[in-house]
Amino acid sequence: MFDTTINHFKSVFAHQFFVKPADTNYLLARFTRSQGMHEEFYWQSLQAIEKYIKSGLILNGQSAKGFGHDIVKLWKAHKVTFGQAAAHNIEKPDQLHSDRWRTTSLEHLVEKINIMGHPDSRYGLISYHTSPDDLFKLDQLVFELRRRTIGLEWKVGEDWDVEEPLKSFLGLPYKKVIEDLPKYQTRPMEVPRTPLALAGNTMNDVFHAWNAAFLRDNSDYEKPFPSSVSSDVGALSNSYLFLLWESLQATNITPEVIARIEWLLDSVTIDKAVKIAFRDRLTSGTNPVTA
Structure with a gap:
């Protein structure tokens, strides 16, 4: 772990401590929104935004300490740290009908998620109201924050080998990559490919599958266990x-x-x-x- 450049070291730990868990939060946010679990959507959204911003901060000379779960404070720190390279306002996707979109600022989205995704939301202590564009704006914000989980002044090619489309940026700072390649993601996102129908076609099926305590009928227990539920050799991961x-x-x-x-x-x-x-x-x- 100590035989790489210090920037490589920082990148690895920022990814493991913040970006990778944030990817999971983001995936869960999208899933829970699709299932109408709105409190959980805002909580997972807050967690994702918090971690992506913290990753960008620590890779650009700042500390992630002292913010807690307050993404409004984190958002302000992001704008100060990144300056002109900070995430900017988002626009309605061309594929989305105008009825599904409200013209509001990124600050408005962050403030809304900060309130409705507050830790107290886990106990039903926070009121919420959804907007038709919540998810679509979250998608764009995550895309932009995730692109910035890199040191702005780090030089392309100095700390690890790069492939296309970055070959033409060798020796230039990653800030230039962010500016010139608006669709480039700094890090690949590992999205699980597990089939969603393993437990059944509905959330009700998911709840009852292999659940002897809340059994509907024997068919709930006749489904084969996927390895994610029960395996001879359990999953493990060292931090x-x-x-x-x-x-x-x-x-x-x-x-x-x-x-x-x-x-x-x-x-x-x-x-x-x-x-x-x-x-x-x-x-x-x-x-x-x-x-």
């Missing part, structure tokens, strides 16, 4: 923070290592005890820790 800790244990503590760890601890909210453990390791000497 990148854990992997970083393991790598740090076996690494000589050099100024370059210290710079990477200090950037992470200063930029991201991490449990106090974990921060202490990381800093203790940084001050424990240059020799790797052995078992």
Whole structure:
């Protein structure tokens, strides 16, 4: 983890800590809106926007600490940090009928989601009202914020190999890419390809499938389990923070290592005890820790 440039290191951890979870929130926001779960739509939308903005901030010299879930404050920080390169106003898609669109600013959308996606919405304490263009505007905002999960002044080709269409931008800052390639996504999004009809054709089927506690009839339990529900070898994933800790244990503590760890601890909210453990390791000497 320490044999790459510091920008590469930052990019990997910003992706794992913020962009990848935000992609999941965004996917869930789209799904819950399609199912009429409106409180959950606003909560997932807020989570996605929060994480995309935080990723852009920490990759451009700012800290993601101190904002909580307040995406209005985050949006203001995004505009200050990115300046002329910040996400701008969105426009009605050509494919969308004008009856489905309201001409409002991005600030209005962020403020609305900030209110209706407040953590209290999870307990039914927040009123909400939907607009016909909520989802379509969220799509565009996510597209624009996600493009900016990169260091604006980082040079194309310096920290990792690039392919088309970026070959012509080699040596130029990513700010230029954002300006000149409005359809370019900085990072590919991994969208699950799991069939939606595994549990049945309706949400009611999804609820009752393999649910012995709330069984409608035996047919609910006769469907084969997909591996996502039950498998002999369960799914697992180590957090990148854990992997970083393991790598740090076996690494000589050099100024370059210290710079990477200090950037992470200063930029991201991490449990106090974990921060202490990381800093203790940084001050424990240059020799790797052995078992």
